[in-house]
Amino acid sequence: MLEIVRTELKERSYDIFIGNNLDSEIKNFLGKKKYSDKVLIISDSNVFSLYGEKYENLFKDAGYKAKTYVVNPGEGAKSLEVAQKIYTKAIEENLDRKSLIIALGGGVVGDLAGFIAATYLRGVPFIQIPTSLLAAVDSSVGGKVAVNHELGKNLIGAFYQPDAVFIDVNLPKTLPEREIKTGCGEIVKYGVIQDADFFNYLEENADKILNLDNDVTTKIITTSVKIKADVVSKDEREGDLRRILNFGHTVGHAVEKETHFKAYNHGEAVAIGMVAAMKIGEKLNLIDERDTLRVENLLKKLQLPIKAENVTLDGIKKSMFHDKKTINGKINFVLPVKIGEVIVKNDIPEEIIDEAVKYVIK
DSSP states (O other), X not given: OOEEEEEOOGGGOEEEEEESOOHHHHHHHHHTOOOOSEEEEEEEHHHIIIIIHHHHHHHHHXXXXXXXXXXXXXXXXXXXXXXHXXXXXXXXXXXXXXXXXXXXXXXXXXXXXXXXXXXXGGOOOEEEEEOSHHHHHTTTSSOEEEEEETTEEEEEEEEOOOSEEEEETTGGGGSOHHHHHHXXXXXXXXXXXXXXXXXXXXXXXHHHHHTTOHHHHHHHHHHHHHHHHHHHHHOTTOSSGGGGGGTTHHHHHHHHHHTTTTSSOHHHHHHHHHHHHHHHHHHTTSSOHHHHHHHHHHXXXXXXXXXXXXXXHHHHHHHHHTSTTEETTEEOEEEEEETTEEEEESOOOHHHHHHHHHHTBO
């Protein structure tokens, strides 16, 4: 069954296609467009070894001259140095303003390819083909593209929407088990920020989620994407509402940075960050301790960490102040009012932040 979710952004609106084996949908989409005949596929070596030939052939069958640039897996690829090499490749291949960039991979590849598309020749079209559960429900939707700086994650980037997103539910089935779990971190986030019924569904189906049951996987991806697309449609550039998508990310990004992006995957760090945010909400009497325990228990069911190792309170706080969510020296926290509803606050007493961070340090 094919699901199509629309992201409504006036002239920048686009569709997100969700289903099993989307080759025909991709070809139909391309047939309606007037792109130049050259496409550049950006992927990483892990993904390319699995799917590179398949997608090169798909685009060739659709009448395109497909070229590929393969990066090393991991956050290290999201750098200006790697971007410079891809620009060189694009120039050498004579890509023009109607040439298509394809992001084939997880969140790192999606962010990097989107950043290239946003900046090469002041902007060329691109489509997202996420291959990880995390990218499918998070970074492939919404148009936030970026590379990292040594002082922080995603500090150099843009808002740049794809022309389409194709989420093949079959692709995450080749992922290592840990990658399935890391995608679950962002999925739990959607339940907490906007959909209590979805949170209940996750609690009831944790085992099926980890086993990538096809119907359950389609349901959780579609629901997550609908929530994100709805938020992005109402607030494309993170003016106010879109900030709720950062639930768990303030402490989560700091955990990633403190551990040099090696100890925790993004979804794992977000899981830890969500527990910290729940604890802050509890200390501010916004929510009951039972809500915190529900979130912790669901994360445990999905085999995600709720505490961080090899980090310090001072290190976490220093990293939070370098995060892009910090404005005028005040840290923005997305905090729960109840399961299914959150608010944004930046006037939290430092001692409460300290207590919450200490709570998630092992």
